[in-house]
Amino acid sequence: MQYAGMRSRNCLTGRRRASKIVDWRKSFVIDSKKSDLIAQTLDRFHVELPSWGFANTGTRFGKFLQPAAASTIAEKFSDAAQVHRWTGVCPTIALHVLWDLPNGAADAAEIRRLADIHGVRPGSINPNLFQDQTYKFGSFGNPDPAVRREALDHVINSIEIADALASRDLSLWFADGSNYPGTQNMRQRRRWFIEGLQEAHARLSGEQRMLVEYKPFEPAFYHTDIADWGMALLLARDAGPRAKVLVDTGHHYQAQNIEQIVAWLLDLGMLGGFHFNDRRYADDDLTTGSIDPYQVFRIFHEILHYEWESGTHADIAYMIDQSHNLKGKIEAMIQTVTTIMELFAKASLVDHKKLSRLQDECALVDAEDCLKDAFSTDVRPLIREWASAKGLTDDPMDAFRQSGYFERITAERAERNAAAVASYA
Numbered sequence: 001m002q003y004a005g006m007r008s009r010n011c012l013t014g015r016r017r018a019s020k021i022v023d024w025r026k027s028f029v030i031d032s033k034k035s036d037l038i039a040q041t042l043d044r045f046h047v048e049l050p051s052w053g054f055a056n057t058g059t060r061f062g063k064f065l066q067p068a069a070a071s072t073i074a075e076k077f078s079d080a081a082q083v084h085r086w087t088g089v090c091p092t093i094a095l096h097v098l099w100d101l102p103n104g105a106a107d108a109a110e111i112r113r114l115a116d117i118h119g120v121r122p123g124s125i126n127p128n129l130f131q132d133q134t135y136k137f138g139s140f141g142n143p144d145p146a147v148r149r150e151a152l153d154h155v156i157n158s159i160e161i162a163d164a165l166a167s168r169d170l171s172l173w174f175a176d177g178s179n180y181p182g183t184q185n186m187r188q189r190r191r192w193f194i195e196g197l198q199e200a201h202a203r204l205s206g207e208q209r210m211l212v213e214y215k216p217f218e219p220a221f222y223h224t225d226i227a228d229w230g231m232a233l234l235l236a237r238d239a240g241p242r243a244k245v246l247v248d249t250g251h252h253y254q255a256q257n258i259e260q261i262v263a264w265l266l267d268l269g270m271l272g273g274f275h276f277n278d279r280r281y282a283d284d285d286l287t288t289g290s291i292d293p294y295q296v297f298r299i300f301h302e303i304l305h306y307e308w309e310s311g312t313h314a315d316i317a318y319m320i321d322q323s324h325n326l327k328g329k330i331e332a333m334i335q336t337v338t339t340i341m342e343l344f345a346k347a348s349l350v351d352h353k354k355l356s357r358l359q360d361e362c363a364l365v366d367a368e369d370c371l372k373d374a375f376s377t378d379v380r381p382l383i384r385e386w387a388s389a390k391g392l393t394d395d396p397m398d399a400f401r402q403s404g405y406f407e408r409i410t411a412e413r414a415e416r417n418a419a420a421v422a423s424y425a
């Protein structure tokens with residue numbers, strides 16, 4: 001039995017079917033306009049590497065030691081330089097103060113020397129306000145004023161390190177919180193955080209910024225003082241004009257719409273940076289795009305659509321924050337950087353003018369297809385073209401594997417790494 005709709009669909013005129021195929025194919029044709037777009041996008045794209053991503057890390061159930069892992073800051077710079085050499089987009093390395101500058105600003109000269117040798121600049125400075133026994137009941141939120149003072153002094157030292165290294169961003173994450181109801185006054189802790197952040201903000205100078213990172217839980221499991229984007233936003237505003245919000249993609253409840261948070265922070269001029277990683281459950285710190293690449297694409301889309309609409313470049317620090325517990329650390333980093341480049345390039349292909357019109361017309365399917373077409377475009381040939389044009393290898397992973405670097409550092413570091421402690425407790 002034939003119904004009107006079915007009949008008409010089946011007898012789509014040859015011409016209309018042909019035009020539909022052309023339209024469909026046209027959207028995937030890699031024309032010079034798209035290759036220029038991707039080239040312009042990648043020319044200004046940088047992503048910062050975490051020094052701790054090259055070291056042996058684990059979970060509370062222990063860590064599996066890798067013979068080639070980095071443990072000295074010199075090795076971390078050397079490994080980061082490998083990733084930058086083969087990808088061309090990682091000119092800076094994020095430093096964690098206690099792990100990379102145990103002697104504080106006194107280590108700055110050594111860092112500058114390594115930066116010159118390896119051609120990778122020191123990036124964001126991350127104070128460590130979670131490792132010391134002192135911080136059992138918190139740092140900026142600790143009821144003990146002596147501990148709050150000690151925490152503030154560490155942040156002020158970290159700003160001096162940033163001064164000595166010409167680093168722009170002070171990247172703040174606080175593990176502060178509590179594990180049981182009623183055990184801490186959350187309102188009072190909020191007020192202590194404002195005091196601490198305002199005092200730290202007053203020490204910033206030049207182009208320096210303060211990035212406030214939020215996280216819903218872990219290591220605290222009842223309340224975390226800076227648990228979500230709203231708390232980070234309000235605290236950053238209270239701290240001062242140099243304070244912005246840092247979005248770690250792993251620091252959200254499963255159902256949260258991260259790109260909506262990004263859209264709001266962009267519109268409020270309060271988006272300072274990202275820590276990219278991926279997760280299936282909680283703050284798993286897996287390699288970016290390994291679980292939900294479309295999530296990262298949607299985040300990049302919100303940023304690039306905002307830039308198109310506002311005609312401005314959003315002043316965002318793109319950074320990676322992962323711990324490579326099983327994958328080879330340098331390969332995991334190269335895989336991450338190439339994945340992020342692909343997702344950023346795909347997002348640059350969205351036809352913003354067309355999308356904006358379709359959004360106004362509430363043309364739901366066609367509007368969504370603007371994103372899906374871009375996301376489904378295989379940009380790898382264009383990224384290879386861009387890389388070759390820049391004199392870079394068009395296959396970073398293979399180039400790294402052919403370089404012999406891994407075999408060399410394994411021979412240099414294996415004995416030392418084998419002696420390291422693997423167990424948690």
Ligand code: LRH
Nearest residue numbers: 126173213248275283321
């Ligand atoms: C906290 C965090 C923070 C870093 C740490 C290594 O989970 O995301 O950004 O200091 O990981």
Ligand code: MN
Nearest residue numbers: 213248275321
């Ligand atoms: Mn982080």
